[in-house]
Amino acid sequence: MLGNFCYLAYRIFTDFSTIMSTTRPIKISNGRIITPYRLLRHATLLVSEGRIAAISEGDIEAPEALVIDAAGRYVAPGFIDIHVHGGGGHDFMDGTEEAFHTIAKFHTRHGTTAMTPTTLSCGKEELLAVLETYQRVSGQPGHGAQFIGMHLEGPYFAMNQRGAQDARYIRNPDPAEYRELTTRFPFIRRWSAAPELPGALDLADWLRGKGILPALAHTEALYDEVLQAFERGYTHATHLYSMMLGVTRRGATRYAGAIEAAFLIDEMTVEIIADGIHLPPPLLQLVCKIKGPGRTALITDAMRGAGMPPGESILGARHNGLPVIIEDGVAKLPDRSAFAGSVATADRLVRNMIQLAGQPVADAVRMMTSTPAAIMGVGDRKGSLLPGKDADIVLFDDQVNIHVTIAGGNIVYTKEVYA
Incomplete structure (x- = not known):
């Protein structure tokens, strides 16, 4: 049992070696964004200073941002x-x-x-x-x-x-x-x-x-x-x-x-x-x-x-x-x-x-x-993708495999490396 635990711990922390800490805005493009009202296709979401800054059905100009191409995946609240x-x-x-x-x-x-x-x-x-x-x-x-x-x-x-x-x-x-x-x-x-x-x-x-x-x-x-x-x-x-x-x-x-x-x-x-x-x-x-x-x-x-x-x-x-x-x-x-x-x-x-x-x-x-x-009484800041709310975001594919997790504007898990 201990051996299995040590192996898993190694796996967890190896995966987390890709955690990205950035002060730059994050732009998620080409995603299927799930809002409280509808599904936006080929849409863009901008994160700045730990919050959702903007959501658009088109592009958002943010030349200084770290860009994540959602590649058609779902973009949902964390x-x-x-x-x-x-x-x-x-x-x-x-x-x-x-x-x-x-x-x-x-x-x-x-x-x-x-x-x-x-x-x-x-x-x-x-x-x-x-x-x-x-x-x-x-x-x-x-x-x-x-x-x-x-x-x-x-x-x-x-x-x-x-x-x-x-x-x-x-x-x-x-x-x-x-x-x-x-x-x-x-x-x-x-x-x-x-x-x-x-x-x-x-x-x-x-x-x-x-x-x-x-x-x-x-x-x-x-x-x-x-x-x-x-x-x-x-x-x-x-x-x-x-x-x-x-x-x-x-x-x-x-x-x-x-x-x-x-x-x-x-x-x-x-x-x-x-x-x-x-x-x-x-x-x-x-x-x-x-x-x-x-x-x-x-x-x-x-x-x-x-x-x-x-x-x-x-x-x-x-x-x-x-x-x-x-x-x-x-x-x-x-x-x-x-x-x-x-x-x-x-x-x-x-x-x-x-x-x-x-x-x-x-x-x-x-x-x-x-x-x-x-x-839990935190709906004013969490639980949906709307401008002004906490930037808690998850990207997943049609099989609900997680590709990116963003908590409070920080990329805390990712399968890919973005630069």
Whole structure:
């Protein structure tokens, strides 16, 4: 396993030897540019000082610019992953600056330009260490995806729906704990919890008051409980279908669960692990049919095994995480009784939504860009190609193979060298 990790690390950093740092404007020409309104063919986009300066159906005069010939490829907003645990052999729960930087760099190879690092249920001291690491690295210059806030997944979950979350740490909401954490670390932007737990609605009130998104997850809530929770602020469903109830029976009576509630509450947004394994094609199609691209975000939910060869891995922190097996394009518990995480990347999600779910390219891209940006409250600067917005851009071909990734106006990944 160690040998595979060293080999992958070599590959990653060899690929990144082509990272280009330039203060010159960047002109992307001859591309199929995906705007919020339409597809522009043979179009040009100009980047200056980290922002999109102009978009034109024709040429843009910029003699001093570094020119990237898109060669007819798609030019899209950079992908935004609002639920990701790791990749490239690292997990954010490792709590090291190396882990944060390596994960951010790894995912740029797959088109991600912004992400919300996500935790797992753990002890308070371990969580503090991860949050303190984020605090240090968020102000450091880097050549990877930008961090747009932390997502705490747990530990306030229903025990029977914990999945691969460590049972030692599952507990009910603790007001002293969550008030301290959200006050001390204002970059916490989202917290996933089971809304039926005692104190979970008070948690939502507190989070919304801090501008933090409460999301329902790992829950046994039924429809009526979800509706009440939605009214208190749980407006988003974490990894829809995974670790939540659908239609269930209690005695002779059937009840709608959290899945049906997410579908029936029109305003509720959802996220899906579109790896084609957690959700097979018919369910991907069903989510799109009911919720649509404006209410559906694609997430990798990737753990450290993303980008790694099949074999043994660890979910969570390296020193005390859960042993898992990577095989068949997914992480599994050692006894193969359940999935234990995703090894997907953003390009794979977009490709699957086109090829497996039959979505138009623009809609698949929307679910990986403007929709997650809106959910996380950064749509004013990210998620779409418009003048004045951050220059987060990805170039990909008809098979959604990534050719260039630009984050904040910097070329952070490229298959080609431009001069």
